[in-house]
Amino acid sequence: MTDAPEIIDNRAANRFEVHLGGETAFAEYRLEEGAIVFPHTVVPPAFEGKGVGGALVKHGLAYARERHLKVKPTCSFFAGYISKHPEYHDLVHPDFRSKLGIEN
Template sequence: MADDDLTVTMNTETHRFEVKLGAETAFAEYELKGDTIAFPHTVVPDAFAGQGVAGRLVQASLAYAKENKLWVKPTCSFFHAYIAKRPKLHELVHPDMREGLATP
């Protein structure tokens, strides 16, 4: 699959950012509460393995948060790890959750 085919869409009905490939859907669930968006769960089917889909989901989700001036709560372990490795993204994270992002 070409990188251009990895289109992430925001599905407000299911509260997910999604990428579709045939009958398969990779997604990152989100929960909006006030000025905060939490990301509790990410699922990437085997059909997407090794194509950078999870990273694209995180990038699109964080771009949405930034554009809408939302604090991010990365409760999903993948989101947390992705953000922890990228100090420039730490400013998006809700202050209550920043402590665990410190890199050694």
């Protein structure tokens, strides 16, 4: 993909999605009081190496920031991405900061 993928908020399924060639990559989310949980991300082989996984994470984190939600990254993909990108550390819910190695 040369352009940024189009990400759809499928509210009925509680997930952000990218569609390509009949396949769907997605990041599930669950809204809580003042927080958003990201429990699972799926990127099919057809999407690998195209930046789709990273785009889904960035979209989810932008969604959280815009709505002043703290992020609970129970998905290892989200947790790993956030750990490597300090610009998102402020979004992490206090209960998850030590798990990600983020100082308070």
